[in-house]
Amino acid sequence: MFPPQLIVASRIGNSLELSSKKRLLQVLGELLANADAGLTPEGVFECLLERERLGSTGLGHGVALPHARMKEVTEAVGAFVQLQQGVGFDAIDGKPVDLAFALLVPESANEMHLQLLSQLASMFSDAELRQSLREAATEDQILALLEGWENSPRAK
Numbered sequence: 001m002f003p004p005q006l007i008v009a010s011r012i013g014n015s016l017e018l019s020s021k022k023r024l025l026q027v028l029g030e031l032l033a034n035a036d037a038g039l040t041p042e043g044v045f046e047c048l049l050e051r052e053r054l055g056s057t058g059l060g061h062g063v064a065l066p067h068a069r070m071k072e073v074t075e076a077v078g079a080f081v082q083l084q085q086g087v088g089f090d091a092i093d094g095k096p097v098d099l100a101f102a103l104l105v106p107e108s109a110n111e112m113h114l115q116l117l118s119q120l121a122s123m124f125s126d127a128e129l130r131q132s133l134r135e136a137a138t139e140d141q142i143l144a145l146l147e148g149w150e151n152s153p154r155a156k
Helices: 021-033 041-054 110-124 127-135 139-149
Strands: 012-016 058-060 067-070 077-087 097-106
Touching: 012 021, 012 139, 021 041, 021 077, 021 097, 041 067, 041 097, 067 110, 077 139, 097 110, 097 127, 110 127, 127 139
Parallel strands: 012 077, 067 097
Antiparallel strands: 077 097
């Protein structure tokens, strides 16, 4: 089960036109920084970029799951972006990424971090959900799909 307020409409970008992995991480950093006054877009971007240097968080099927632990974060927060066209992301299957869910967790939250990553990876392995997210026209539609997945039969 995802924590309350993990993802909210104000941290969702839909139908964005971005040209690179770097720009995608910058936009996700901006969205995540809105979650807490102690975060800056630049600081979040740097943490996400640092994690990417360890290896791509591209899951395949056009999905990326950038994530990081930060001492400034007190509870897990997420941001989601849907792109008009995919960008190169060094994903495991070599396909461009057009759906990205970024996750920040507190620095000491090792177990929570792993559990959330596992849940998100499971969620994005659902082809029907991925297609619905690509077709969603508004932030509210995307939010409803992300929140509704946990209670769907496919989540079991």
